[in-house]
Amino acid sequence: MKISYLLNSSIPSNLPSSLQVAKMCEGMQKNSHDVSLITPMPGQGNFLKFYNIKTDIKNIVCGISASGPTKQWDIENYIKLFQKINYKFRCKFFLFGGKNDEALIKKLMSSVPNCISLSKLDLEQIIPIISACRFYIGNDTGPLHISANLGLKCLSIFCDSPPSAYGTWNPNIKIIVPSEETIETTVHNTQGKDKISFDEVLKKFIDLIN
Numbered sequence: 001m002k003i004s005y006l007l008n009s010s011i012p013s014n015l016p017s018s019l020q021v022a023k024m025c026e027g028m029q030k031n032s033h034d035v036s037l038i039t040p041m042p043g044q045g046n047f048l049k050f051y052n053i054k055t056d057i058k059n060i061v062c063g064i065s066a067s068g069p070t071k072q073w074d075i076e077n078y079i080k081l082f083q084k085i086n087y088k089f090r091c092k093f094f095l096f097g098g099k100n101d102e103a104l105i106k107k108l109m110s111s112v113p114n115c116i117s118l119s120k121l122d123l124e125q126i127i128p129i130i131s132a133c134r135f136y137i138g139n140d141t142g143p144l145h146i147s148a149n150l151g152l153k154c155l156s157i158f159c160d161s162p163p164s165a166y167g168t169w170n171p172n173i174k175i176i177v178p179s180e181e182t183i184e185t186t187v188h189n190t191q192g193k194d195k196i197s198f199d200e201v202l203k204k205f206i207d208l209i210n
Contacts, residue, residue: 048128048132051092051094051116051129052092053092053129053132053133056090057090057091057092058085058089058090058091058092058134058135058209059091059092059094059132059133059134059135060085060091060092060093060094060133060134060135060136060137061094061096061130061133061135061136061137061138061143061147061152062078062082062093062094062095062096062115062136062137062138063096063136063137063138063139063141063142063143063144063147063156064078064095064096064097064101064104064105064108064138064139065096065097065098065100065101065104065139065141066139066140066141067141068160069193070159070160070191070193071139071140071141071159071160071161071193072139072159072193073139073157073159073193073196074193074194075104075107075108077196077198077201078108079107079108079111079112080198081137081198081201081202081205082108082112082115083111083112084202085202085205085206085209086112086114088206089209091114092114092115092116093112093114093115093116094115094116094118094129094130094133095108095109095115095116095117095118095119096118096126096130096138096143097117097118097119098119099119101119102119105117105119127146127150130143130146130147130150130152131150133147133152134152134153135152135153135154135155135205135208135209136148136152136153136154136155136156137154137155137205138156138157139156139157139159140156140157140158140159140161140163140166140167144156144173145166145170147172148170148172148173149170151172152172153172153174153208154170154172154173154174155173155174155175155176155201155204155205155208156173156174156175156176157176157196157201158175158176158177158178158186158192159178159190159191159192159193159196160188160189160190160191160192160193161186161187161188161190162186162187162188163175163177163183163186164183164184164186167183168183174204174208176196176197176200176201176204177192177196178190178192178193178195178196179192179195179196179197180195181195
């Protein structure tokens with residue numbers, strides 16, 4: 001089992017808890033190849049140049065996949081959403097997915113021009129890219145929690161998992177739940193992927209960007 005600890009800076013803060021975690025991980029790394037400390041790398045500028053990440057563009061991390069189909073808002077909704085966002089803002093969409101998500105990524109990239117796939121990168125390569133972005137939009141999935149921890153403003157769609165457990169831990173996360181549900185009533189087996197209001201997602205994400 002591989003254990004990774006994620007920090008949002010290449011240099012830990014002066015908080016005792018942050019220093020303690022960093023010191024503990026560094027000590028454990030010397031004795032085990034199964035523990036790693038992942039931080040934005042000092043060479044982050046190389047990634048910004050390679051992917052042409054500029055501050056005058058809305059750089060958005062997109063969690064279009066999920067751990068199961070019932071947690072995943074339909075890809076056609078994301079295509080429509082990104083097209084509308086593109087119309088209002090200068091954007092770049094960074095698609096966070098794995099090898100099993102290639103079909104989704106390909107479909108989205110064929111419909112929205114300014115998308116970049118991160119599917120062939122490992123986590124240590126992806127972290128600096130996420131750190132350079134400002135926003136996250138997507139399902140309740142791992143990239144959401146990484147993005148929130150790195151300080152991005154996030155809008156997460158909870159179709160079939162409890163936001164009370166996975167969405168309220170970080171103030172950077174804004175939550176969308178199925179129609180007629182609340183944060184408290186949305187749970188596993190809510191089966192709400194077809195009850196997410198597109199107009200609500202669009203409005204809340206525009207508000208987040210603004």
